[in-house]
Amino acid sequence: xxxxxxSPQSLHVQEGDSTNFTxxxxxxxxxxxxxxxxxxxxxPEALFVMTLNGDEKKKGRISxxxxxxxxxxxxxxxxSQPEDSATYLCxxxxxxxxxxxxxxxxxxxxx
Amino acid sequence: xQTIHQWPATLVQPVxxxxxxxxxxxxxxxxxxxxxxxxxxxxxxxxxxxxxxxQISSEVPQNLSAxxxxxxxxxxSSKKLLLSDSGFYLCAWSSSGGYNEQFFGPxxxxxxx
Numbered sequence: 001x002x003x004x005x006x007s008p009q010s011l012h013v014q015e016g017d018s019t020n021f022t023x024x025x026x027x028x029x030x031x032x033x034x035x036x037x038x039x040x041x042x043x044p045e046a047l048f049v050m051t052l053n054g055d056e057k058k059k060g061r062i063s064x065x066x067x068x069x070x071x072x073x074x075x076x077x078x079x080s081q082p083e084d085s086a087t088y089l090c091x092x093x094x095x096x097x098x099x100x101x102x103x104x105x106x107x108x109x110x111x
Numbered sequence: 112x113q114t115i116h117q118w119p120a121t122l123v124q125p126v127x128x129x130x131x132x133x134x135x136x137x138x139x140x141x142x143x144x145x146x147x148x149x150x151x152x153x154x155x156x157x158x159x160x161x162x163x164x165x166q167i168s169s170e171v172p173q174n175l176s177a178x179x180x181x182x183x184x185x186x187x188s189s190k191k192l193l194l195s196d197s198g199f200y201l202c203a204w205s206s207s208g209g210y211n212e213q214f215f216g217p218x219x220x221x222x223x224x
Contacts, residue, residue, distance in 0.1 A: 034211075043201060046212055089155065098211070099157070
């Protein structure tokens, strides 16, 4: 059974803090790793699709790295803002297969 | 541009009643379509996916079923709802090629009483 693990399950930071989360996935037959942001009462929104070992992606204050050999990805948020509060999901897939999602990391940012 | 619609947004149903949730996609053809559920305190669980009309793959045995009567329409059904069917249901689509990046609908909050 393929499993995607995310940690921590939740965290609470102060406005301005930088933070990071981890996503672990099976390293064999890797095809793509996806990060989604899911705000309460909205639908998940794609942040990044990462496909190559060593990939680094950046969107504003959010960035992500990928290590396919050891099977992990980090998501970083620099200078957290209250509007960053959301659940961050990662998902893994092999070629031709559906995405397998982790349970997510729920971030709460206090002003 | 592509858009995905789901309805209803919320639904409260008694145990044993039938269910029909509908999802439609606009602006793309031959998409892959998915139904997910998030139960309370749990992650996103893939229920069904479809790569074409009439082609349905089930990921989890349950009392739910899915159908794809048209290229851009995906329906989730049940003949008799259980309490455990309560949750947030999301429809998603992806291009038939590429890395399977998925785009989600607004979701349906189902409460079974």
